Amino acid sequence: MEVQERLQDVVSRIQAAEKSAHRKGAATLVAVSKTFDADAIRPVIAAGQRVFGENRVQEAQGKWPELKAETSGLELHLIGPLQSNKAAEAVALFDVIETVDREKIARALAGEMQKQGRNLRLYVQVNTGLEPQKAGIAPEETAAFVDFCRQELGLSIEGLMCIPPVEENPGPHFALLAKLAGTCKLEKLSMGMSGDFETAVQFGATSVRVGSAIFGAR
Numbered sequence: 001m002e003v004q005e006r007l008q009d010v011v012s013r014i015q016a017a018e019k020s021a022h023r024k025g026a027a028t029l030v031a032v033s034k035t036f037d038a039d040a041i042r043p044v045i046a047a048g049q050r051v052f053g054e055n056r057v058q059e060a061q062g063k064w065p066e067l068k069a070e071t072s073g074l075e076l077h078l079i080g081p082l083q084s085n086k087a088a089e090a091v092a093l094f095d096v097i098e099t100v101d102r103e104k105i106a107r108a109l110a111g112e113m114q115k116q117g118r119n120l121r122l123y124v125q126v127n128t129g130l131e132p133q134k135a136g137i138a139p140e141e142t143a144a145f146v147d148f149c150r151q152e153l154g155l156s157i158e159g160l161m162c163i164p165p166v167e168e169n170p171g172p173h174f175a176l177l178a179k180l181a182g183t184c185k186l187e188k189l190s191m192g193m194s195g196d197f198e199t200a201v202q203f204g205a206t207s208v209r210v211g212s213a214i215f216g217a218r
């Protein structure tokens, strides 16, 4: 199958999941292009996809300035951990940062957005499985952290993001993220990847991050 066919297949599966959840048009596809170069991404842009995700700032800098120059209206999401020494570059290149998970990075982003006059959309990453090796704030600290970002730093947090533990049933993690978003009065939920995006749509995802099902194995 060509990459455009795989893209169309994923789009159709999202639409079917939306339909069965009575959530028509509710989930945005973020096409995760990490490890693939500009030449591999161009056909997906040509097929009409406009929202993309990358997990490393430096890798994204190597391809997205040129891709953004070629096509207007592209939206780039950072979905991997951010170091504060990369905040300036991240704010300059990305439109959405989905991995805000600690005070230090929230402060760095607030400072850079002010300095650059850019207002990025932000998500707080939640470590729903409390995995020690995984980024994200603990579920029970999420509400206080969102309040801190809003009140102390004046950031407008748009939603929550999670990556469930690979070996677990993702449903309970998606349900927990949805519950936390309700508590925090946040409308956006970034959850679901190639293996579980239909489940995520069922649990209220407003965006799904799909890589290998579109671009192929990494």
Ligand SMILES: *Cc1c(COP(=O)(O)O)cnc(C)c1O
Pocket: 032, 034, 055, 079, 080, 163, 192, 193, 194, 195, 209, 210, 211, 212, 213
């Ligand atoms: C790589 C990645 C994805 C996409 O994973 P696939 O299984 O290839 O769809 C989604 N979210 C994050 C945070 C990722 O790093």
